[in-house]
Amino acid sequence: MTGILTSAEDFERARAWHLTDAPDFDAYLLDTAVLLADALRVFGSVQARMFHPEDFADFCLLHGLDPAESASRDRYLVNPPLQTQLLPYQGEELGGDFVPRLVRAREDGLTLCHADLLLDGALCGTVGAEGAEPDPxxxxxxxxxxxxxxxxxxxxxxxxxxxxxxxxxxxxxxxxxxxxxxxxxxxxxxxxxxxxxxxxxxxxxxxxxxxxxxxxxxxxxxxxxxxxxxxxxxxxxxxxxxxxxxxxxxxxxxxxxxxxxxxxx
Incomplete structure (x- = not known):
């Protein structure tokens, strides 16, 4: 699973966390494309999601994590409530439609979480309020x-x-x-x-x-x-x-x- 910064603004905000050695956002996308291609060749299946700086900062604050630590990034990326934001990567050009789809996937994932709350956890198969099973x-x-x-x-x-x-x-x-x-x-x-x-x-x-x-x-x-x-x-x-x-x-x-x-x- 890979988290991808989707804009130059997000890239600048994440500089302090040393997520990448790339000098600018365009170089970052090129480096990321190489990493994704290598992972796809080795593992055959790769999933990606938007790396949202505000979401990450909030996640670290909530769990008492240091955002500069790689382990914190790993925990953020595999956070179960965020799995609805995942997209399969199949070799697309990052500078084409894939990056905008990552942004939409984050927004859509938040909407899915909202819908799941209204459905008492039945959409994602989670336990409803007060331990009740989801309504069949x-x-x-x-x-x-x-x-x-x-x-x-x-x-x-x-x-x-x-x-x-x-x-x-x-x-x-x-x-x-x-x-x-x-x-x-x-x-x-x-x-x-x-x-x-x-x-x-x-x-x-x-x-x-x-x-x-x-x-x-x-x-x-x-x-x-x-x-x-x-x-x-x-x-x-x-x-x-x-x-x-x-x-x-x-x-x-x-x-x-x-x-x-x-x-x-």
Missing amino acids: GVRVLYERASELFRRMLVGAGCGAYELRCAVEGPGGRLEAQARILHWEDGVVRINDEELDLVRAVLCAGLYRELPGAALLHGIQGSAASCGEYRPVAWGWRSTGWDWTPSALHLDEVEAAPGFSLGSVC
């Missing part, structure tokens, strides 16, 4: 959340989309987004971590009966439809259980009322 009914609602997402995609048809959803929970809003390629043969391409987050947020909304909103927008169509493409944006709202078509504005995107999810098989 959460699994049923997780499947319902997956079905809601599936119906949105089936109703939309083939195309390239982005889904954004949010529920208003205790402790703040839970948000998720996912980029989706839906081919004309029904195959759907989506990052696993984005899919997991969407289902977790929708499930938490169902379990706690929280108000929420979802927006699916992008380009509908495919080469099989004679190259006919058109921009679309559909919206739905929930008062806690049923999701119904609704015009909405979410993250600077305007959407018309979506199709009835109950009419999609």
Whole structure:
């Protein structure tokens, strides 16, 4: 497992801890890429997560650790509550999409932890409040959340989309987004971590009966439809259980009322 600094600002903040001998952030990324390639060749499987200076400093303060000690960094990286922030490294260019994905993975991991709290520990299989076992009914609602997402995609048809959803929970809003390629043969391409987050947020909304909103927008169509493409944006709202078509504005995107999810098989 490797922790990666994801910005020049974070690199400068971490200088005092002597995490690397690189003179600047660009050199650091090059050195890190070499280390990752070597590890991938030797071990065959490598996982990485964002090394967040504030998170690390807070972790050391909480556990009475010296941030300059390598053992402190190791404990921070293997901290179980942070495992939701891990991404598999498969040889990607760090300067491309991988570093931004690490940043999103941290943000998404925090959202997953929030959702797990609302689900009384059932999402990650942890023990609930006062030692109670997680509610087995959460699994049923997780499947319902997956079905809601599936119906949105089936109703939309083939195309390239982005889904954004949010529920208003205790402790703040839970948000998720996912980029989706839906081919004309029904195959759907989506990052696993984005899919997991969407289902977790929708499930938490169902379990706690929280108000929420979802927006699916992008380009509908495919080469099989004679190259006919058109921009679309559909919206739905929930008062806690049923999701119904609704015009909405979410993250600077305007959407018309979506199709009835109950009419999609």
